[in-house]
Amino acid sequence: xxxxxxxxxxxxxxxxxxxxxxxxxxxxxxxxxxxxxxxxxxxxxxxxxxxxxxxxxxxxxxxxxxxxxxxxxxxxxxxxxxxxxxxxxxxxxxxxxxxxxxxxxxxxxxxxxxxxxxxxxxxxxxxxxxxxxxxxxxxxxxxxxxxxxxxxxxxxxxxxxxxxxxxxxxxxxxxxxxxxxxxxxxxxxxxxxxxxxxxxxxxxxxxxxxxxxxxxxxxxxxxxxxxxxxxxxxxxxxxxxxxxxxxxxxxxxxxxxxxxxxxxxxxxxxxxxxxxxxxxxxxxxxxxxxxxxxxxxxxxxxxxxxxxxxxxxxxxxxxxxxxxxxxxxxxxxxxxxxxxxxxxxxxxxxxxxxxxxxxxxxxxxxxxxx
Amino acid sequence: xxxxxxxxxxxxxxxxxxxxxxxxxxxxxxxxxxxxxxxxxxxxxxxxxxxxxxxxxxxxxxxxxxxxxxxxxxxxxxxxxxxxxxxxxxxxxxxxxxxxxxxxxxxxxxxxxxxxxxxxxxxxxxxxxxxxxxxxxxxxxxxxxxxxxxxxxxxxxxxxxxxxxxxxxxxxxxxxxxxxxxxxxxxxxxxxxxxxxxxxxxxxxxxxxxxxxxxxxxxxxxxxxxxxxxxxxxxxxxxxxxxxxxxxxxxxxxxxxxxxxxxxxxxxxxxxxxxxxxxxxxxxxxxxxxxxxxxxxxxxxxxxxxxxxxx
Numbered sequence: 001x002x003x004x005x006x007x008x009x010x011x012x013x014x015x016x017x018x019x020x021x022x023x024x025x026x027x028x029x030x031x032x033x034x035x036x037x038x039x040x041x042x043x044x045x046x047x048x049x050x051x052x053x054x055x056x057x058x059x060x061x062x063x064x065x066x067x068x069x070x071x072x073x074x075x076x077x078x079x080x081x082x083x084x085x086x087x088x089x090x091x092x093x094x095x096x097x098x099x100x101x102x103x104x105x106x107x108x109x110x111x112x113x114x115x116x117x118x119x120x121x122x123x124x125x126x127x128x129x130x131x132x133x134x135x136x137x138x139x140x141x142x143x144x145x146x147x148x149x150x151x152x153x154x155x156x157x158x159x160x161x162x163x164x165x166x167x168x169x170x171x172x173x174x175x176x177x178x179x180x181x182x183x184x185x186x187x188x189x190x191x192x193x194x195x196x197x198x199x200x201x202x203x204x205x206x207x208x209x210x211x212x213x214x215x216x217x218x219x220x221x222x223x224x225x226x227x228x229x230x231x232x233x234x235x236x237x238x239x240x241x242x243x244x245x246x247x248x249x250x251x252x253x254x255x256x257x258x259x260x261x262x263x264x265x266x267x268x269x270x271x272x273x274x275x276x277x278x279x280x281x282x283x284x285x286x287x288x289x290x291x292x293x294x295x296x297x298x299x300x301x302x303x304x305x306x307x308x309x310x311x312x313x314x315x316x317x318x319x320x321x322x323x324x325x326x327x328x329x330x331x332x333x334x335x336x337x338x339x340x341x342x343x344x345x346x347x348x349x350x351x352x353x354x355x356x357x358x359x360x361x362x363x364x365x366x367x368x369x370x
Numbered sequence: 371x372x373x374x375x376x377x378x379x380x381x382x383x384x385x386x387x388x389x390x391x392x393x394x395x396x397x398x399x400x401x402x403x404x405x406x407x408x409x410x411x412x413x414x415x416x417x418x419x420x421x422x423x424x425x426x427x428x429x430x431x432x433x434x435x436x437x438x439x440x441x442x443x444x445x446x447x448x449x450x451x452x453x454x455x456x457x458x459x460x461x462x463x464x465x466x467x468x469x470x471x472x473x474x475x476x477x478x479x480x481x482x483x484x485x486x487x488x489x490x491x492x493x494x495x496x497x498x499x500x501x502x503x504x505x506x507x508x509x510x511x512x513x514x515x516x517x518x519x520x521x522x523x524x525x526x527x528x529x530x531x532x533x534x535x536x537x538x539x540x541x542x543x544x545x546x547x548x549x550x551x552x553x554x555x556x557x558x559x560x561x562x563x564x565x566x567x568x569x570x571x572x573x574x575x576x577x578x579x580x581x582x583x584x585x586x587x588x589x590x591x592x593x594x595x596x597x598x599x600x601x602x603x604x605x606x607x608x609x610x611x612x613x614x615x616x617x618x619x620x621x622x623x624x625x626x627x628x629x630x631x632x633x634x635x636x637x638x639x640x641x642x643x644x645x646x647x648x649x650x651x652x653x654x655x656x657x658x659x660x661x662x663x664x665x666x667x668x669x670x671x672x673x674x675x676x677x678x679x680x681x
């Protein structure tokens with residue numbers, strides 16, 4: 001089980017299809033990527049840029065955000081040709097799709113979820129093509145990885161949640177016990193505890209990123225058991241609609257979906273890959289592209305959404321002051337931090353590194369059910 | 371809210387989808403036709419419901435359109451399986467694939483739009499003031515009463531208390547004998563399969579109009595298949611089908627409530643409950659219904675197209 005906890009959010013999905021084989025990376029894949037020479041420049045009219053998505057671009061969430069990024073690329077470089085494929089399964093079909101992109105003369109291929117070996121297979125045979133893997137962990141000579149530091153805006157919304165919650169009992173609708181979930185629950189509760197030290201969090205795992213019926217039931221069960229504020233990591237708005245109906249509050253993920261529950265909506269962890277995609281395409285066209293590993297910081301790829309109508313002015317100010325502090329370089333993730341069993345995991349005064357935050361795999365004290 | 375009331379509340383909501391779909395499947399299977407297209411019909415109903423409610427702002431119109439769409443698609447399915455006598459399993463699978471695919475395509479225009487109006491609770495006087503369960507049971511939306519009380523009781527009466535019901539069961543048990551007795555086998559099959567398809571589509575509309583009030587691709591998430599399993603567990607009887615659906619709702623809610631209340635059972639075990647339940651629904655009839663085999667058995671002619679000229 002402990003191996004599972006090192007899985008990333010999207011990689012977890014690989015398990016089903018690849019039966020875990022994607023975890024066992026051959027040693028040859030893990031090497032330093034900075035030795036490679038830049039890929040040669042390419043004329044804008046000759047460039048084909050391909051996107052491989054894990055869900056439908058209409059999902060109002062993860063894939064939709066990446067699709068917005070592709071549209072921004074198209075707007076910035078009108079002569080570039082863009083292609084995309086939706087709902088690629090985590091199987092040999094992915095390899096086939098990415099190979100197809102290469103045979104259509106793609107000069108850049110973005111995998112917006114971690115397809116692991118299914119992608120590396122293609123990347124290694126196409127050294128002149130720049131590949132990307134979102135939430136990937138193994139850059140190659142021609143493959144970059146990228147993700148978002150969602151734990152900072154999560155902390156900021158956690159502060160607002162701590163101020164808004166009357167009972168101090170927060171509910172969380174989780175997908176799987178993976179680092180994105182742990183860093184989400186932990187950052188949120190730490191934010192809430194900074195203003196209400198007695199705040200606690202109850203987690204329900206529904207084993208899916210997308211199951212509106214299960215998320216609705218989980219949200220209802222949490223509210224029935226004393227929680228008055230819901231957070232989660234779903235690609236849809238199920239528990240926001242529950243909160244709206246029951247007069248509770250909710251913080252969401254991916255995009256602005258306040259129209260599903262305007263009174264309940266506090267904010268979202270919104271992701272935005274536009275700037276990153278445009279910048280990377282520019283490098284490729286200019287001939288300065290080299291592989292990189294990027295975690296987009298708050299303010300440039302991930303942020304809180306504009307506050308919901310029910311968040312009072314003073315609470316917005318208080319939470320935004322924390323946001324400013326983080327933008328100024330302050331980190332809320334400094335020891336001493338204990339896990340749910342009471343063991344000290346981060347020593348007093350020690351600041352957690354970005355890598356540690358990215359790979360967070362234990363719940364902090366005050367969280368139950370995870 | 372009290373524990374029992376809380377569990378009942380979520381169970382009623384979740385079970386309603388399954389109950390309505392299962393009732394539709396009972397109708398089809400009782401006259402001898404397996405309809406494996408429930409999943410696809412639910413997807414079609416779900417998107418029809420949301421499309422109508424976005425345009426008209428009336429959930430009743432949404433539910434009506436879903437029934438109509440289910441009725442029309444059901445007529446096509448029934449014509450092919452009953453009159454043309456095509457393989458029912460293959461046609462059902464085709465209907466599922468076509469229904470989910472078509473709904474996803476049409477649904478692109480409707481994803482991300484919350485339902486502007488939904489079925490809201492109706493409080494039944496006196497009954498709703500019963501302590502503990504009154505609030506939960508008798509302040510539900512119209513569809514819940516329809517699904518749990520009105521429809522199953524009506525269908526039960528029709529099937530087991532009327533001559534027409536005897537006829538329709540005869541069609542499922544022994545169509546040749548029914549035919550010889552002057553019953554219009556093909557016509558009865560056609561209309562009951564069609565009506566069953568309409569109910570399945572209605573279940574999809576219940577999903578988007580009362581339970582998860584919005585459309586997104588994959589919203590049905592396999593509940594159609596669970597409904598098919600429930601019908602076997604329920605011994606092809608409408609009242610049992612509704613109780614089985616409610617039981618399944620309880621099992622699913624137990625998983626969530628257990629996690630929310632921190633019961634000392636590992637979360638993965640609680641999450642497994644619906645799947646363990648599905649297996650139990652398949653296994654229990656084989657083992658426990660042994661003695662009641664006569665009463666709970668599948669209609670003898672289930673899945674077999676009827677040819678008069680082969681007799």
